Amino acid sequence: MSIWPEEHVATAHHGEGFDTVDMTINVGPQHPATHGVFRMVLTVDGEMVVDCEPYIGYLHRGLEKLSEANDYRQAMGYWDRTDYLAGLVCEQAYCMAVEKMGNIEVPERAEYIRVIMSELSRINSHFMFLGAFGADVGSFGTSFIYAWRERERIYDLLEEVAGDRMFPTYVRPGGVAMDLPENFEARCRWVLSSVYQGLEDLDGLLTGNEIFVERCSGLSPVSPETAIKWGLTGPMIRATGLPWDIRKAEPYSIYDRIKFEIPTGKQGDVLDRFIVRLAEMYQSAKIIEQCLDQIPGGLVLNPKLPRNLRIDNGECYVRVEGTKGEYGVYGLARGGNKAYRMKLRSPSFCNLSALREMVVGNYVADAIIILGSLDIVLGEVDK
Amino acid sequence: MTNENPAPAEAAAPAFPGIAAAIHAALPGVPMTARETSTDVDIRVAPGDLPAVVEALKDREELAFDYLRNMVGLDMQEAGLEVKYHFYSFKHGHSLQVTVPTPPGNPHVPSLTPYYPAANWHEREAAEMVGLVFDGHPNLKNLLLEEDLRIHPLLKAHPLQAIEIVQGIEEGKPGFEF
Numbered sequence: 001m002s003i004w005p006e007e008h009v010a011t012a013h014h015g016e017g018f019d020t021v022d023m024t025i026n027v028g029p030q031h032p033a034t035h036g037v038f039r040m041v042l043t044v045d046g047e048m049v050v051d052c053e054p055y056i057g058y059l060h061r062g063l064e065k066l067s068e069a070n071d072y073r074q075a076m077g078y079w080d081r082t083d084y085l086a087g088l089v090c091e092q093a094y095c096m097a098v099e100k101m102g103n104i105e106v107p108e109r110a111e112y113i114r115v116i117m118s119e120l121s122r123i124n125s126h127f128m129f130l131g132a133f134g135a136d137v138g139s140f141g142t143s144f145i146y147a148w149r150e151r152e153r154i155y156d157l158l159e160e161v162a163g164d165r166m167f168p169t170y171v172r173p174g175g176v177a178m179d180l181p182e183n184f185e186a187r188c189r190w191v192l193s194s195v196y197q198g199l200e201d202l203d204g205l206l207t208g209n210e211i212f213v214e215r216c217s218g219l220s221p222v223s224p225e226t227a228i229k230w231g232l233t234g235p236m237i238r239a240t241g242l243p244w245d246i247r248k249a250e251p252y253s254i255y256d257r258i259k260f261e262i263p264t265g266k267q268g269d270v271l272d273r274f275i276v277r278l279a280e281m282y283q284s285a286k287i288i289e290q291c292l293d294q295i296p297g298g299l300v301l302n303p304k305l306p307r308n309l310r311i312d313n314g315e316c317y318v319r320v321e322g323t324k325g326e327y328g329v330y331g332l333a334r335g336g337n338k339a340y341r342m343k344l345r346s347p348s349f350c351n352l353s354a355l356r357e358m359v360v361g362n363y364v365a366d367a368i369i370i371l372g373s374l375d376i377v378l379g380e381v382d383k
Numbered sequence: 384m385t386n387e388n389p390a391p392a393e394a395a396a397p398a399f400p401g402i403a404a405a406i407h408a409a410l411p412g413v414p415m416t417a418r419e420t421s422t423d424v425d426i427r428v429a430p431g432d433l434p435a436v437v438e439a440l441k442d443r444e445e446l447a448f449d450y451l452r453n454m455v456g457l458d459m460q461e462a463g464l465e466v467k468y469h470f471y472s473f474k475h476g477h478s479l480q481v482t483v484p485t486p487p488g489n490p491h492v493p494s495l496t497p498y499y500p501a502a503n504w505h506e507r508e509a510a511e512m513v514g515l516v517f518d519g520h521p522n523l524k525n526l527l528l529e530e531d532l533r534i535h536p537l538l539k540a541h542p543l544q545a546i547e548i549v550q551g552i553e554e555g556k557p558g559f560e561f
Contacts, residue, residue, distance in 0.1 A: 064512075065541075069543050231501030
């Protein structure tokens, strides 16, 4: 005799009226596939996801409140902890916001150094994505280690320049903290050549793998209209085929003097997101090479700035092309040496808000890959 | 910084600079003021007028603001709470900041989720951080803070607290000054 009530026993001949019960699966917050401390509650019908509710905030450190409580230079240290894979991009955005509010000039050499460091960080962050995403899809270990080899070399270079690997607090309002070391150009070109090699290796390992391509292509395609509606930015929107990059659309710093292309995808599926990021890394390397050719001499920090930076009145919304998308900093100054309000528009946060729409209707195993393809950084999501 | 057209130079400070002139022309009945921040044109409208303004921003051919890029909730102390929206148009490449001040003690703003689904999480964040209420939002739960926590940390009156005091491990005066 079955232990189940009669009507719930599945038999081969009455599949039609067979009703299923939705089940709830909790993923995270401590789970390797969530890339940090992130929790999502999936409601599944068999293997299909019918609902998904993300829960964030486990890493909330009160960045915005701390930026109001500390003065402009003190608060800077908190900002590279947002996107901790590419801290220098965040530092640049924060310092640009302070400079906009206070009308502070930045020496040209400092702008070039900032761009070089930002693009190195971008390569670094995308390497992390390639490695971790390969691990999500199933090439555990191999892609991770391949990516790590180049990442370590870039981190070494960042340490030589800025004194720290991940959180250098190197960019300052009005420039950067110190000049490049003497042998920087040769070292940087050597690192770039090794980056090209690493990219080729990873490209061959993953894009050249039929199982990987089969697994990712056609998964959760997103149209450009949907992407705009949900506020997806960065590689996510470029994968849909819309060539929108803030470095081109609203050029800041010295990006208007640099020649580079915007790689785009075709249908915005998981494979396109992967390929767009891969292609972007080549472009970043090209940008760095051009910067090394063009970089002028001179000061790296505005010497006229007072020790205690005071801004009387200012409001701005500065946006830069972060590694995950539009990294925006809203700043409001109303006198004194502290900001009245700083607000971070974090790209991972906005990309993640569309997770439910992308995941519903796919298999549970695909949900993990879709989450991986968003390339979220929880430090940035949770502020 | 932005690639929007700078205001024409003949008037020292036009009442409606840049894109604000087109918005003012499109919405003659809506009282609004405009100015420029360091990066964008800013228009200021009342909470009651927000749906009409947003509909015009989204649907008008010459405006076509299809992307809500950012939202900020602010505590302006005695002036009440404020919301700032940042819009961008993929079609024209221009951007805009909309400021919506709410009167003190009545922090109600219509939700923009029917027009921009991207507003969903932004509004949840602004609601928990400064205590704004977005009328018509489908799910105004806490997002970054604990679900049952009813504090608004980004209010200026909210003190910066030592975590041990918040958690009840240590006794002490709530809040400290830097």
